[in-house]
Amino acid sequence: MVTIAIIGRPNVGKSTLFNRLVGRKLALVDDRPGVTRDRREGEASLQDLEFRVIDTAGLEEAAADSLEGRMRAQTERAIDDADLSLFMVDAKSGMTPQDEVFGELLRRRGKPVILVANKSEARGSDSGFYDSYSLGLGDPCPISAEHGEGMAELRDAIVEKLGLKTFYDLDEEDAEPSVGDAVEFDENGEPIGSYDDTKPLNICIVGRPNAGKSTLVNQFLGQDRMLTGPEAGITRDSISVEWEWRGRKIKMFDTAGLRRRARVQEKLEKLSVADALRAIKYAEVVVVVLDVTIPFEKQDLSIADLIAREGRAPVLAFNKWDLVEDRQALLAELREKTDRLLPQMRGVKAVTISGETGDGLDRLMKAVTETHEIWNKRISTAKLNQWLERTVAHHPPPAVAGRRVNIKYMTQIKTRPPTFVLSTSRPDAIGTAYQRYLINGLRDQFGLTGIPIRLILKTSENPFAGRRKKYT
Known part of the structure; x- marks a missing residue:
């Protein structure tokens, strides 16, 4: 697929154009410059053209070892990877020395470039538009990324650079995995073909700022794809x-560090947190990265509780294991704290890793796939009710006001996470403690460890309710 990178100095509207091309507000947009730091990729369409687009950080002149310098290196890597660069300038504010420096950088790269004059709808933008000819990158294409003006002209400019045939001679792969038939059970009540370990897997990496999430993703990829450094809160x-x-x-999401809500004051950080929460909601497995030198801070527990409430499949990754000296003592302490502080995730898989050295990553992925399989597990109604009969006989629900609570049957209505319906004569009389007893029993009997379980109580409707006997 054709890849197009959006390049330019900070605050010229790159992320706004990116969101318009992908048709969704994926990239964070704000009035302040330098919001985008990592390069973001997405599937874009422009009229009849379909391509992959890369949103990049604003180009700035800075020392190589500074944060801005590392951001620039990421952008230059995106230019090299792309088939075409859209060099955006701000027609409203006019040309700057930065534009001239980076225009020269693009010319030296020797790759196709389209000069895009954004904000051309603004009053007084004509002078900036004509000044952009001085960059020597050909005729500028006037657009308004905010209002969608000039998109047809941009499409024509792209076709002129790359040729229409480039977009239509590609072999398209199916974007969506095929959906299997309804689950069938064998004579032993075991599901047939309920889990397909070849289907794509969505993983979300979450944790507090500076826990090592981006370093971990880079280690998985084997390249410096995500921006990292000693500064906390680099990822937005x-x-x-x-x-x-x-x-x-594998599709993996690297997210911004999640701080306590009381500390999140700035608008930009609120947008970053909302973006991270959205990534958790649409993920399948969520890897919680904890700094093993200061594990189980209050915010770590809040993140784990959020994942359980969203019904995602959690895995704990204790990062920076290479910094630990007395590993056996710490390992025993971590096990005890995990069981005590995360009762809602009893049996959750926890792995010690080092994002810096790559140690433990294979064990982490194994834990991820095993947890995902449990999260997709389905249990036959026959097996559930055999277990339920024994469990209720061993410990029946407490009577309320002298009246016995009758439990009729249980069935699983969905997976991801496993969700069960319990039919009973009085749903309101079954307290939280007894529900927890049933959920823990399901975990132990059917191996549903380390994942959220949903239990829905309902009563069977009485077909004769509301009818009064008529006497003649």
């Missing part, structure tokens, strides 16, 4: 990357 957008593990397609 939730960036997705795709790769393969043992032949299976």
Whole structure:
């Protein structure tokens, strides 16, 4: 697929154009410059053209070891990877020395470039538009990324640079995995073909700022794809990357660090947190990265509780294991704290890793796939009710006001997470403690460890309710 990178100095409207091309507000947009730091990729369409687009950080002149310098290196890598660059300038504010420096950089790269004059709808933008000819990159294409003006002209400019045939001679792969038939059970009540370990897997990496999330993603990819450094809070957008593990397609989301709500004051950080929460909601497995030197801070527990409430499949990754000296003592302490502080995730898989050295990543991915399989597990109604009969006989629900509570049957209505319906004569009389007893029993009996379980109580409707006997 054709890849197009959007390049330019900070605050010229790159992320706004990116969102318009992908048709969704994926990239964070704000009035302040330098919002985008990591490069974000997405599937874009422009009239009849379909291509992959890359949103990049604003180009700035800075030392190579500074944060801005590392951002610039990421942008230059995106230019090299792309088939075409859209060099955006701000027609409203006019040309700057930065534009001239980076225009020269693009010319030296020797790759196709289209000069895009954004904000051309603004009053007084004509002078900036004509000044952009001085960059020596050909005729500028006037657009308004905010209002969608000039998109037809941009499409024609892209076709002129790359040729229409480039977009139509590509072999398209199916974007959506095929959906299987309804689950069938064998004579032993075991599901047939309920889990397909070849289907793509969506993973979200979350944690507190500076826990090592981006370093971990880079180690998985084997390249410096995500911007990293000693500064906390570098990642702002939730960036997705795709790769393969043992032949299976993996889509991984690196998210911004989640701080306590009381500390999140700035508008930009609120947008970053909302983006991270959205990534958790649409993920399948969520890897919680904890700094092993200061594990189980209050915010770590809040993140784990959020994942459980969203019904995602959690895995704990204790990062920076290479910094630990007395590993056996700390390992025993981590196990005890995990069981005590995360009762809602009893049996959750926890792995010690080092994002810096790559140690433990294979064990982490194994834990991820095993947790995902449990999250997709389905249990036959016959087996559920055999277990339910024994469980209720061993410990029946407490009577309320002298009246016995009758439990009729249980069935599983969905997976991801496993969700069960319990039919009873009085749903309001079954308290939280007894529901927890049933959920823990399901975990132990059917191996549903480490994932959220939903239990819905309902009563069977009485077909004769509301009818009064008529006497003649």
